[in-house]
Amino acid sequence: MTDYNDKKIKRVLIVGGGTAGWISAASLSHLYNHADLNIRLVESQEIATVGVGEATVPHIRYFNARLGLDEREFMKSTQATFKLGNEFRNWGREGLRYAHPFGAFGESVAGVGFHHHWVRAHKKGLASEIGDYALSVQMMNKARFALPDKDPQSVLSTFSYAYQFDAYLYAAYLRKYSEARGVLRTEGKVTHVEQHPETGDVTAIQLASGERIEADLFIDCTGFHGLLIEQTLKTGYEDWSHWLPNDRAWAVNCEIREGHLPLTRNTAHKVGWQWRIPLQHRLGNGYVHSSAFIDEQDALDTLMNNLEGPTLTEPKLLKFVTGKRKKQWNKNVVAIGLSSGFLEPLESTSIHLIHLAVTNLVEMFPDRDFRDEDRDEYNRIMSMEYTRVRDFLILHYHATERTDSEFWNYCRTMDIPDALKYEMDLFRQRAVVVNYKQKFFLEPSWLSVYFGQGVMPDSYDPLSERLNDAELEALMVRTKSRIDQAVGAMPSNGAFLEAYCPGSVTPEKALH
């Protein structure tokens, strides 16, 4: 027992604040005994954080619950709004709009998934668009909101929700949380990284102030730069930009004019796409594009010409290369956040991938002997998660009929990863979505994008024919009517938000 205690990691140093740094600090400080594990975070106000991921996915609610956060207080502190999914415009083709909701489409009948019945009904002209059969899509379309119900018999159990918030405020909120749990924050810029002469492990960092900080485990949250994981350990980067060619994003905040919609909107342009993320007090906008297909000024003009209100900030340009580190955990350094890899925020996965990294780190938390098996399993799981999210993102670009620009011609005709091709072939044949253990986006997500972008399967599950045509039509009518009724009884998103977080919404906007 004594031996084991001797091997325990006593000091963790998180290098870099921002969203990744403070999520890591909050989680570790909540889960570990402060007397047993000293957690420090070094950040410099001279280095701007990227503030990724204002929009999130529903897993954040479980993560917050694990930290014991009060939802209303959290929402108030971060200017958060509710999010029911992503709305996509002009992706499959110009003028086409669809939703990727956090929820299910209909329910299985006669042992057959609803979407098979829908494909059959659609081919026979007995069904309207797939979104009419998902409660969350109708809530998005009508800007309504209610909290989900745990009763599986209730239609309100068929959806989930996430948040849209100010990432800087989120980091600040978690900083307060972490410091209250013993995390020591040090302001300072890292000037030198020391490594063990034999093992190459990072042993200490030095700050511009002259202070030297040692640790056993280092968490690199220094952003794209990857101060420890790349600049020091030369881990290497797997470049995926041939599949996801966007490498720039202009970001700017403006006033909200369209009311409070419980969704993130992603509108495709001739090159790349533009996000619209409504918070309580402002609208986050960004234009993700490829420098190979549009120059910076044209990109900026595209963004500024497509804002719905006056700007509140100066536009900011972000540069990135889509991909991931060859090892996200190398020696005694774990890269979390942008230092571990970058996937564009098309499906709001940035914060989720941070949460996932921290959760897996806790599960594989090392000792000072840093066993290979802990590192290997962490890297295997994270690599698989990144790769499968990547493939889901590629689907958005590849499954398009757009021919109006070189950018879309490239995306439409490019070679795609074998695993994605496998999935798409299977879907095109028989509307089957492949299921893996490590796969963040599940069947409803893939169905949204396939159907939403016009990928219609050649056939459906033959067992759908267990229902005759009249039963099929009745199923479509019944499902739609149940959803319409439930949505009709809900308050507007603005009204709900105002009641839930008083003061969050101006009266005129609450009507929307």
Added chain:
Amino acid sequence: MKALRHIVIIGDSYAAWMAAAYLGHSLKALDGRQLTQVSLVTTGTPQSRRALSAPPSFRAFNARMGLSEAQLLTEAMALPFYGSQYDGFGAETFWRAFGDYGVRLNTAPFHHFLTWQAQQTGMVDIDDYAPAVKLAASGRFTPPVSAMESPLSGVGHGLNLDAAAYGRLLKTASPMVRVIEGTPSGFRRDGLGKVSAIQLGGGQTVEADFFIDADGWLTEQRNVPFVAADGLFHDRAIEVGAPHANERAANHITIVDGGFMLRRPVGGEDRIRLVYDSRQMTADQARNLLGDMGAEAEIETFVQGRRTAFWQDNVLSIGEASGVLDGIGLHELMFIQHELTQFLALFPDQENRPELAREYNRVLTQSFDRTADFARLHYAESGWSESVRQKVSYFRSRGYIQMLDDETASEADFLSLLWGRGIRPERYDRTIDALDKTLTLKRLEQMRNIINHEINRLPSFAILRQQIEQAASGRA
């Protein structure tokens, strides 16, 4: 989309009848139409005396064919069981049962608390936290408990049954399945190379647009390659009946030189199955081990391994036609269930869609290999695959149970076996150190007490068994 017109299943085994009944019922429309005709070609080959074990999900599988648990008990010689006791696989006897261990006290999987408790107090009994093991070991029984707050809510019982009786029950319950008697002697292909018909000994030809081989004949005729399972050496089995030995809803598996002996209660008797390696045990030695009962019993021969593809063109191989293992993991019914539900999820139509077979083969061959790995974990380290070694290494190092795509065993199954075989984690999840030590020990004690209290209130399994057997004999 044009539905298949006719599916022909070949074989006499329980697997053939499972396929026939499951598809027959699943392909029946809500208004009574039969979407696809299902036929079964039976050669009338007598089936070996064979008991089988099924997990709790088997009850729902049968419900889909309109079969209640009561019917299984009275007509398929079924008896409930909670798990199995293993002797000789580790330094001490151990249990594997249907249900989880303990309740999470923080974010760490519960079994980390076992390592922690052992390090704190010097002693821990994993079974203290397993209600299903307690039920099995104490000879008690409860119908499924749905109240979430009960420690018994996660416990379900599986069923042991007689394979031939189960086959007969499935036949009775599936009047929509057409039975064709005859011995296959050849088959015809169409212009695309797909099987279009099989010919029977009497000159009869049976045409269909899809074939399911539960016998192995068609798979063999079509030269689908077979790969032996490395490290799994048992190749013979012999099964006999014996009076019930004890009153527990449990199996008992004992290591013997060159094999293992599996004793499981079915309706009216216990079945004892000796599985062995013919290079280490002769047929006479095997019969002698079973005493008088073994003298006349038939010896089954098999080779462990699987076909390289389970679905090729328009022929699906299931059960022993797709792959064979020695049964140490009690996987047979579970695996056929898995094959049939996956097949239904990827059910073909008349079009040529190789993507469906490709996905089926990806999932099922991987599932088979995982099942084989679970079997390997029971035996000597020299027979372990690389993936088993890795699993053991992760568990030993930090108590991490690596669950991969298409595992057929649960995390609790792995925990029972790893722990039971004496593999102990060197470390536990450090988040436990953030909890109050005294309070945590107290909560663990409470957990043990609640489980014991609940179990001790339950009626004995002996009473239930007598009722079941009386009902069965009354029906007979």
